[in-house]
Amino acid sequence: MHNIENVSDDIFWVGVNDRKTQRFENYLPLDKGVSYNSYLILDEKVALIDTVEIGTSENFLEKVEGVLQGRKIDYLIINHMEPDHAGAIKDIIRLYPDVTLVGNVKTFPMLDAFYDCAKEGCENNRLVVKEGDTLELGKHTLTFAMVPMVHWPESMVTYESSTGTLFSNDAFGSFGSLDGGIFDDQLNLSFYEDEMRRYYSNIVGKYGAPTQAAIKKLGGLDIKCIAPCHGPVWRTDISRVLGHYDAWSKMEPEAEGVVIVYGSMYGNTEKMANAIARQLSKEGIIDIKLYDASKTDHSYIISDIWKYQGLIIGSCSHNNAVYPKVQPLLSKLQNYGLKNRYLGIFGNMMWSGGGVKGIQAFADSLRGVEVVGEPVEVKGSPRSEDYTKLEAIATAMADKLKAARK
Known part of the structure; x- marks a missing residue:
């Protein structure tokens, strides 16, 4: 299957690039596009980490099915309910009706608000997780951390301990489609860092204090890879991206100009x-x-x-x-x-x-x-x-x- 990347041996990037949408949230220009990153973990149990915007669902589902090769998805981790990440949830449920939806106590009221779940058949198979809860997949263990108001009340992140991968959803995200590579060491970072700052300052910027709280909470983890839902996957210089978020959330200027x-x-x-x-x-x-x-x-x-x-x-x-x-x-x-x-x-x-x-x-x-x-x-x-x-x-x-x- 083409255009699928291994984040590690058993973790796959199944994201898509959107170069058609003109404005993010219908007001921020996407001159260079945007990626919707989703990740699939193959183990004794299979977990899908977030989905994509509904307009790109067809390409996404082709990738998911290509990796699964007939296997089913056991868990769908919903880190964030914003439609650019949750847009394909109904498609996943239709294809994998036995999937268990994993979210926190604030996730599912939003799911019900966005989608008529009684009508769509997504009211069952729910696992509510809280701070520090774990989910065993086999070789991989997922741990959940709540990061409220980074940048919605239900926002959370998922940490996979065996590889040190943090699935951070909107945190550490960036505008700009991924044109070839998906990792920080495969890309021109000067462009993506500018687009990351534009993303942060316009979307997350109001929530500096919650972002600082999240950085302190995540600081104790052994993070070897940051896999956000937009933009590059960070595997080479983790301190660089953490440093950006630390400074931006304090509104500390980077330069003298x-x-x-x-x-x-x-x-x-x-x-x-x-x-x-x-x-x-x-x-x-x-x-x-x-x-x-x-x-x-x-x-x-x-x-x-x-x-x-x-x-x-x-x-x-x-x-x-x-x-x-x-x-x-x-x-x-x-x-x-x-x-x-x-x-x-x-x-x-x-x-x-x-x-x-x-x-x-x-x-x-x-x-x-x-x-x-x-x-x-x-x-x-x-x-x-x-x-x-x-x-x-x-x-x-x-x-x-x-x-x-x-």
Whole structure:
């Protein structure tokens, strides 16, 4: 059977790649696709770890049947009920009606909510597991750990002790289809790490405290392989991916650079953004990411905000408020509780302000975000004295970043 990989002698990757879906959860762009990873353990008892999104079920089932060669599935482990992982549960039950569904006390109410189980015949053969419970397959032993709110209440992970494999579901996942290899040592990690950060910051990012709790809980395990439900399987540098999640869940920046994001109707706020970027460069800041909030999907902007220590936000005034393409970004960052960042503020108006005032209110609502320099609001096209004030924001930001190097 083609396009099936051995994670170990008896553990098989039976995942699929989705290069057709345009938006994950119908709002995050999938320019480079996404994988739905599922794993099959062959032993005295057979266990399937999670399934796939329903639109890719046919390919998935072909792989499962190809590995089984007529055997049945004894257990279906449901680590997470989100439909991109649970979408093919009904198909598995139809093909293997004696399968036992394994989940925790919060799993099955969600299963019943998503699927009319009395009608679909999936109300029986349930095994409810709790923290630390084990399931013997033969040579392989599965242990279950609850990781609530990473990133749903019923989220759990499954650890296979003989191989040290952690089936982590959404934890340590990444956007991007697996184009050839499935392991970290077979892939260009610079791409997947960027997509992993975009995945984490936009989906899991709000749940830093639960993620920290999960990292501490899993830290005692002898993990030799991390097998998530999206993106690469990690078998070479486990500490690298654990380190990423540790830093991201604390909202600790990775690098010194600055993200400048602005909303501009007629180009004046854009002129201001360009002036700030130019001065940052003169101050020796190399990593400068300049984004028009009307053009770039916010998921990419948020990923870079997670990466860099400096953030400068500009908005023209729109109906006495923040520009409509900037406001959703502020709302999400506020909802996530952004911290450990330096923030600069600028904007443009004509007869009535509102953009700068709104960004200032956003800054005031956050703990751990320090405003650098004096906010600048310009009426109409910026003049020489305005550019001097904008350059002062850039200089103040550069000074803060340089001081943080020490």
